[in-house]
Amino acid sequence: MKRARIVGTGMAVPDKILTNADLEKIVDTTDEWIVSRTGIRERRIASEGESLFDFALAAAERALEMAGIAGSEVDLVICATFSSDLVFPTTSARIQAAIGASGAAAFDLSAACTGFIYGLGIADRFLRTDGARTALVLGGELLSRFTDWTDRDTCVLFGDGAGAALLRAEDDAGHGLLDVRMHCDGSLGDLIRLPACDNRKSPSLGELEADRSFIKMRGNETFKIAVRSLAEVSDEVLKDAGIAHEEVNWFIPHQANRRIIDAVGRRLEIRDGHTYVNIDRYGNTSAASVPIALDELNRAGKLAKGDIVLCAAFGGGLVWGAGLLRW
Numbered sequence: 631m632k633r634a635r636i637v638g639t640g641m642a643v644p645d646k647i648l649t650n651a652d653l654e655k656i657v658d659t660t661d662e663w664i665v666s667r668t669g670i671r672e673r674r675i676a677s678e679g680e681s682l683f684d685f686a687l688a689a690a691e692r693a694l695e696m697a698g699i700a701g702s703e704v705d706l707v708i709c710a711t712f713s714s715d716l717v718f719p720t721t722s723a724r725i726q727a728a729i730g731a732s733g734a735a736a737f738d739l740s741a742a743c744t745g746f747i748y749g750l751g752i753a754d755r756f757l758r759t760d761g762a763r764t765a766l767v768l769g770g771e772l773l774s775r776f777t778d779w780t781d782r783d784t785c786v787l788f789g790d791g792a793g794a795a796l797l798r799a800e801d802d803a804g805h806g807l808l809d810v811r812m813h814c815d816g817s818l819g820d821l822i823r824l825p826a827c828d829n830r831k832s833p834s835l836g837e838l839e840a841d842r843s844f845i846k847m848r849g850n851e852t853f854k855i856a857v858r859s860l861a862e863v864s865d866e867v868l869k870d871a872g873i874a875h876e877e878v879n880w881f882i883p884h885q886a887n888r889r890i891i892d893a894v895g896r897r898l899e900i901r902d903g904h905t906y907v908n909i910d911r912y913g914n915t916s917a918a919s920v921p922i923a924l925d926e927l928n929r930a931g932k933l934a935k936g937d938i939v940l941c942a943a944f945g946g947g948l949v950w951g952a953g954l955l956r957w
């Protein structure tokens with residue numbers, strides 16, 4: 631019996647920082663509103679000429695370097711993103727070529743902010759069934775390219791970046807991915823939308839400009855569903871693995887809103903100081919948020935062998951999921 635274990639992590643974000651004070655000059659908002667309603671203080675924004683590929687590749691290279699594994703050994707590349715530079719070649723295909731993983735299967739995966747969890751779930755199934763031996767799972771977004779900078783409801787929330795996890799199939803010694811659960815309720819899809827690829831009809835130029843490329847969200851309605859779904863799916867993986875809530879060493883939630891993170895942590899009775907939060911520095915980076923947090927924890931030396939790590943995410947679709955690991 632094989633089990634998928636994370637052997638390397640990496641992340642990369644743009645150098646350019648956009649603070650709440652900067653946003654006060656763009657839209658009718660205040661640092662006080664943004665911090666108290668979301669927990670965000672600043673976010674990273676890609677400069678002209680920078681691409682998702684740049685950050686995804688840097689994150690992938692860092693994960694490979696940490697693991698001491700050559701790119702040529704990777705036989706599956708999954709990139710969770712809805713903001714790929716090109717429709718195709720996909721970001722995953724370009725990463726496959728850049729790291730020299732010739733012969734590896736590669737595909738992009740679109741599950742909004744839950745994309746990395748979905749990627750872990752798919753890689754887990756490949757690795758446990760001998761479909762692959764080494765899998766690179768990336769989550770990356772350049773949300774700034776799909777942000778309406780005149781809409782204060784959304785433009786204060788998002789940031790850019792990429793994270794990566796390198797997974798290996800190993801003989802089961804109890805360490806690695808214990809379970810990954812993925813859920814969706816498409817009937818609630820209208821709550822968060824990015825209509826860029828609405829190909830049901832040929833759009834006029836005016837429609838394209840008006841509607842094409844911005845994230846729209848009914849945040850208030852989404853909030854309660856996010857709290858409930860994150861708590862339920864986390865509960866589900868813990869219960870099925872026979873692990874008590876107080877045994878969780880690190881809870882790594884998707885960083886969409888500090889108030890959502892705190893509410894879910896309370897519902898799950900996660901011990902104080904055991905929930906990882908970096909939303910203040912990056913905002914909501916969608917599919918990148920969980921792998922960025924995982925890499926920060928890992929590189930800070932805060933993950934000890936045997937630690938129980940619970941990752942959970944929620945996003946447009948609506949999609950949500952959780953992954954449980956024994957480090």
Ligand code: ACO
Binds near residue numbers: 742
């Ligand atoms: N600055 C100042 N005021 C603002 C701002 C702003 N940036 N944005 C909204 N407001 C105002 C609103 O206009 C409203 O004013 P009104 O009362 O006069 O009408 C008031 O603040 C309250 O607005 P709400 O939308 O009710 O604010 P809320 O407390 O719900 O916070 C937020 C909004 C931060 C979006 C929150 O609802 C949220 O985080 N929702 C969940 C987001 C989420 O989890 N999304 C899923 C992942 S994203 C993805 O998949 C891409």
